[in-house]
Amino acid sequence: MPDLSVSFEFFPPKTEKMAETLWSSIKKLSPLSPTFVSVTYGAGGSTRERTHSTVKRIIEETDLQVAAHLTTVDATREDVDAVLRDYWSIGVRHIVALRGDPSAGVGEAYVPMADGYAGAADLARGARAVAPFDITVGCYPEKHPESPSLDFDLDLLKKKIDGGATRAITQFFYENDLYERYVEKVRAAGISIPIIPGIMPVTNYGALQRMSKLCSATVPSRYDRLFGDLDSDPKTRALVAATVAAEQCLDLMERGVTDFHFYTLNKADLAFALCHLLGVRPTCREEAA
Numbered sequence: 001m002p003d004l005s006v007s008f009e010f011f012p013p014k015t016e017k018m019a020e021t022l023w024s025s026i027k028k029l030s031p032l033s034p035t036f037v038s039v040t041y042g043a044g045g046s047t048r049e050r051t052h053s054t055v056k057r058i059i060e061e062t063d064l065q066v067a068a069h070l071t072t073v074d075a076t077r078e079d080v081d082a083v084l085r086d087y088w089s090i091g092v093r094h095i096v097a098l099r100g101d102p103s104a105g106v107g108e109a110y111v112p113m114a115d116g117y118a119g120a121a122d123l124a125r126g127a128r129a130v131a132p133f134d135i136t137v138g139c140y141p142e143k144h145p146e147s148p149s150l151d152f153d154l155d156l157l158k159k160k161i162d163g164g165a166t167r168a169i170t171q172f173f174y175e176n177d178l179y180e181r182y183v184e185k186v187r188a189a190g191i192s193i194p195i196i197p198g199i200m201p202v203t204n205y206g207a208l209q210r211m212s213k214l215c216s217a218t219v220p221s222r223y224d225r226l227f228g229d230l231d232s233d234p235k236t237r238a239l240v241a242a243t244v245a246a247e248q249c250l251d252l253m254e255r256g257v258t259d260f261h262f263y264t265l266n267k268a269d270l271a272f273a274l275c276h277l278l279g280v281r282p283t284c285r286e287e288a289a
Contacts, residue, residue: 003258004253004258004259004260004278004279004280005034005035005258005259005260006032006034006035006259006260006261006262006275006278006280007034007035007036007037007038007067007196007259007260007261007262008029008034008037008038008261008262008264008271009037009038009039009040009198009261009262009263009264010022010025010026010037010038010039010040010054010264010266011039011040011047011265011266012039012040012047012050012051012053012054013050013054013266014050018266021266021267022054022266024268025264025266025267025268026058026062026064026268028268028269028272029264029268029271029272030062030063030064031282031283032272032275032280032281032282032283033283034064034065035065035259036064036065036066036067036094037058037064037065037066037067038066038067038068038069038096038136038261039051039054039055039058039066039067039068039069040069041068041069041070041071041098041100042071048083051068051069052083052086052087055068055087055090055092056090059090059091059092065093065094066092066094067092067094067095067096067134067136068087068092068094068095068096069095069096069098070083070084070087070095070096070097070098070123070127071098071099071100071123072098072099072100072112072113072116072117072118072119072120072122072123073099073100073101073110074113074116075113075116075117076113076115076116077115077116077117077126078115080116080117080123080126081126081130084126084127084130084131084133085130085131088130088131088133092133093133093134094133094134094135094136095124095127095133095134095135095136096136096137096138096169097120097123097124097127097135097136097137097160097163097165098120098123098137098138099119099120099123110146119156120137120138120156120160120163121156121159121160121162121163122163123163124137124160124163124164124165125162125163125164127164128163128164133164134166135163135164135165135166136165136166136167136168136169137157137160137161137165137167137168137169138168138169138170138171139153139157139168139169139170139171139182139186139195140153140170140171141170141171141173141178141179141181141182142171142173142178142182142216142217142218143216144156145214145215145216150182150185154185154186154189154191157186157191158189158190158191161191161193165193166193167193167194167195167196168193168194168195168196169196169197169198169261170182170195170196170197170198171198171215171217172198172199172200172215172217172263173197173198173217173218174217174218174219174220174223174248175218175220176248176251176252176255178218179197179252180255182195183195194259196259196260196261197252197257197259197260197261198261198262198263199245199248199249199260199261199262199263199274200262200263200265201241201242201244201245201262201270201271201274202223202227202237202240202241202244202245203237203238203241203265203267203270204231205223205227205228205230205231205237206231208227223244226240226244227240227241238269238270241270242270242273242274242277245270245274246273246274246277246278249274249277249278250277250278253278260278262274262275
């Protein structure tokens, strides 16, 4: 079995109970030695303080490499640069540079601030001007819902790379042929950075259906049969979700994928089980107990 690299995404907790869940998840997943863990950032800095405190605590209390998300929505360049300087000062060396969803909501028109960064490519360039950050960006196997074409989307990805991006993580997808065809087109366009699949196991099928419509991401019709009647049965849903996601990841491995990014939704069990099925083991079993 090939050596795998895994990374995990978390979001900053809103309540003390959510904080307990997050830190329990971090403790559970840390022994798997992820390449990095990322922490999301709300539109317009709506989670700025919570994101910053979460990132700072991970740095202070663990040995994990942290990638802090940053967006351009409703923020001036001066504001964003201040966040970047703060991150660098506490030890952050990796930024996930994203345009972010419009403050009016997904599906609404994005309008950059006159004195703000225009988008992810501009943000990546700006971050590199502040400090020599490692830069990760997003990419979209079914193209970004606002892009008029996949070729337009690929041109944007090239601009992100010109701005300093060294890897891209995909939006969630559930059909591996979509990912494979996308990577083929990326390579044909002369783009050579890693395209890491973003894996999001099904934790709530109704919510996934709503999200997928907003993101223009395909949910296979077979998922209706697999998950359609399980939202009131979370234990069975978790077992089915782990099985389905493992099948997806194992198939990706057969296609040559060796890096995976898991959208954990701050819950460790599914991500940990998937890693186990893929052959990723804790470096210290006592820590994962």
